[in-house]
Amino acid sequence: MGIAEDWSDLMYDLTCLSKQSAKRRFKKSIKYGWGGLCGYCRCHRATTLDHIKPKSKGGDSLRSNLLPCCLECNHSKGSQPWLVWFQQQSFYNETAKELIEEWISNKRFEEELDERSTIDRTTLCSDTSTIRSQSYEPPSIGKDMLATA
Ligand SMILES: [Zn+2]
16 A cells, blocks of 8 residues: 555654654655545545544554545544444445445554464464473483583
8 A cells, every 4th residue: 555554654764754744744645545535525625534433432543544534524423433424424435435444454564464473472382381291301411411520
C-alpha cells in the first residue's frame, strides 16, 4: 500500500523529522491514499480523519483504523459502529463499503511476522523442556576432570 501504518513509522525513515511533522505527514499520506475523498460519502472535503473503530471503544490511531472523511460524516457517525451507521446513509454503496473493509483488513506486515515468531518461540520452549526432561548429564565435567588430572 505504501502508506505508513503508524505515524511513528515515519520517524525511522526520516530521522531529523520532529514528532509533529511525522504525524502531519502520516495524516496527509492517509488522505492522499483516498485521493482527498471522504471514505464514506465520497465528497471532496475529506478534512478530517475518522477513527473507524472509535477511540472510546478501544480503536487505535493506526492507518488501518483511520479513514479520511468530511466533517459532516465524522460528526454524524460519532461513536457508532461504522457499518451500522454507513448502511443507514443515503450515500451508502457496496463499493465504498468494500474499499473501507479492504483498508481495515490490510494491516501492516509486521503483525503477521509477530504472530509467526510467537509460534516459533512456543516451539522452542517445548523443545527445551523435552531436552531437560531427559535429564541428560553434561559430559563437559568429565572432560575437565581429565584435563586437570
Ligand atoms: Zn463524507
